[in-house]
Amino acid sequence: MSGAPAASAAPPEAPPEAPAPGAQMRVLVPLAIVTLIWSSTWLVIRDQIAVVPPTWSVAYRFAVGAITMMLYALVTRQTLRLPREGWAMAAIVGVTQFVLNFNFVYRAEHYVTSGLVAVVFALLVVPNAVFGRIFLGHVLTRRFIAGSAVAGLGIALLFIHELAAGTAGHAAVATGIGFTLMGVLSASTANVAQATDLAKRLPIVAVLAWAMALGAAMNAGWALLTVGAPSFDPRPAYAAGILYLGVVGSALTFPLYFGVVRAIGPARAAYSSVVIPVLAMALSTMFEGYRWSVLAASGGLLTLAGLVIALRARSPAR
Template sequence: MSTRFPAGRLATLLLVSVTAVWGSTFFLIRDLVATVPSADFLAVRFAIAAVVMAVVFRRQLLALTRREVMIGVVLGVLYGLAQLLQTIGLEHTDASVSGFVTGTYVVLTPIFAAVLFRDRLPWTTWVAVLLATAGLAVLSLRGLSVGFGEALTLGSAALYALHIVGLGRWSTAGSATGLATVQAFVIAVVAGIAAVPGGLTLPADGGQWASLLYMAIVAGAVALWAQTWAQAHLPATRAAIVMTMEPVFAAFFAVLFGGESLTARMLVGGALVLTAMYVVELLGRRSPEASAEEDPPAELLHHEV
């Protein structure tokens, strides 16, 4: 990797691009799940993603060790369960509250990293966590009632945080593509098991299939690979802060394509999240602790093309 463009910087840009893609899917998912049950949608989406990735990344998949396959299975189960809990929780709570509660993974990630792996974080990271959380609250929170839906959504946030921590700990540049492929297969299986009781419902027309294919290939296969590769070069907490850009992009696309109006809440919330990005990506690099965590092990720099 060229010294003029460090792997960490490229990973950040890639992860921001992933959040933009995720943000673009909100209005598509909202329309699709009106006729296709959530578990069915997730099962078909990740099954397509897994098949595409297995064809494209066959060599990298076969090169995984047994340990790496098991890591991929565990991470896939975490992510698949998180998707299901978030989707079921959304059926019992407002979308705005769900968005905020899901975003609490930005707080849970450094806590889990500290408890499980004794990670020490620079003060700039904790400032960025607080700013990102405040931005999420301004963007999405319009009253919070704690009930069944909120509890499920908080559970999904905890699983997302564990997934982020796990990727940050075990993903390497060399194993990223194979690891992402294993995760896609496992997510499809987890969602498929949840879809079995009611039978599998497929999209009804070409427009729905086009949306599903976009979410399977671009927001599924490509995004899952990009997240896995990026987290081989980023500390888990910084990755979580970068991923809080998702609701900012969701608001942007809702205004651009969904017919929603630009509000002061969107501007203030988005500004807080962007400030968090600035703190962790620019100011954080100036501290000795951040510089130490920025330098990946030498083996991470030898990635597959």
């Protein structure tokens, strides 16, 4: 990741300003598309881990994503060439976003419901803002810190609910949430990397196409070393899930999302993380039989309320 904190003699740089009214739709529309699609991918991921080792499923997903993006670049005559520093950026995003993040997420869903993983993942805004302060010089406010504390309390209540419900053992719940938090940190690293000046000078389609290709190759290599030869679930639903996650959940959404990150910064781009868990928990209730309680509902509401407070604090004037 490139970029450095602002010099101590100068005030910290404010986050990128919100787009002008005429440009808001260019941010809101892609963010809405990403939010709707990623709300559904949590449930599809849950189906992917039934038979095939997670790392192989991740490798298949991003192989499909990389091929789709390269075909798109050819059809639209966009370059796939990268300068030397562009390859470094593709490698950073490939390792953090398409290897570490997704391996952690897929493993987390072995232990807890997809909806709960989505709620915990909503905390992405916290490291996005903290890393943005460290590496990009963005401002952290007291209101943001207070909101993050409220969100953390909400996550704690959800954690307590899972333990009390007895749907999984204490160790399983802790492991699932732990994997999710590691995924959050990995994804945040990629998010902030995409907001650097270097990333903004690079063609986003080329960076992501090669990042997905590198990620797929690294996942396949790691899977060979750790779980053996490739395996594939013969169910049509598994193949359809790979195509959906690779084409729609990756090749379509990541260029849109990282375009928003480049335009308005990683903290504001995480606005989608407030809405995604609400939709994901609804789907989890419908398809996974997630059981709500007063404690779980309170935890979910506190998490979302805290994130809203934190996000509203990330819009100081320049």
